[in-house]
Amino acid sequence: MIDLSQLRLEPGAERSVEVPVAVPQLELGGVEYAGPLSPPIARLDVTRTLSGLLFRLRLQTTITGPCHRCLEPASVPVQIDAREYQADHPEPGLEAEEVCDYLQGEELDAGSWAADAIVLSMPHKILCKEDCQGLCPSCGTDLNIGSCQCPPPEPDSRWGALQQLKDDAPEG
Ligand SMILES: [Zn+2]
Ligand SMILES: [Zn+2]
Incomplete structure (x- = not known):
């Protein structure tokens, strides 16, 4: 959780914070995959615009688990570059674009955001090598x-x- 009130986001302000995010266990096709033991450091940029807050989350990590074909340990590099926006006054009907689901009051749940972004970026099948x-x-x-x-x-x-x-x- 990142407390935005600590970032002093006056209009036009742009802040960058580095935050460790614990990668949760992921389930793909009924098989469990995990991130590294030590939480990777994500970089969060927050920009205060005239109408709301822009968030950008960047993260590099590695996901490991059994190869889809041979079950030997396999790992895939994962690179996240995700954006979210929270309007000060979201228009009715535009909540999908103008409401950041990871924002609760002044707190941004960067961990959940990172976890969702990682799941979205995962390849359909994890292989130990391309020609396994x-x-x-x-x-x-x-x-x-x-x-x-x-x-x-x-x-x-x-x-x-x-x-x-x-x-x-x-x-x-
Ligand atoms: Zn055989
Ligand atoms: Zn394999």
Whole structure:
């Protein structure tokens, strides 16, 4: 929580504060992901305009959790640059644009804002690497580490022919 009354926001004023925000556990596709143990430092800019308050929140952090394909630990860098506006006198019907949901009286809940922004910025799938081979659907072997003897789920004759050529090639 940031107490705006401490920022002395007279008209035209622009203030920047650095604030640690604890990244909460996130759930993506039923799997839990977490931020770093030590809260990353977010930068909050507050500008007092003639008609209201402009907020800008910037943050860089890393989210870690199991790879979507192979379940090994994976991490993704996350970069947030979010803006909110709170009008002094929001017009009826324009609350979505003119009311900042994270503002309660003089207090801005930067933690909740950061958490929501992180969720929005997350990729659809978190992978340990772009070309992760995942697990064999039949036996669970991590195909990044080794192959298994399971028949491919959908046999492809061209692939089989290629594999045959490879197998017949002399070693070395
Ligand atoms: Zn993986
Ligand atoms: Zn297998």
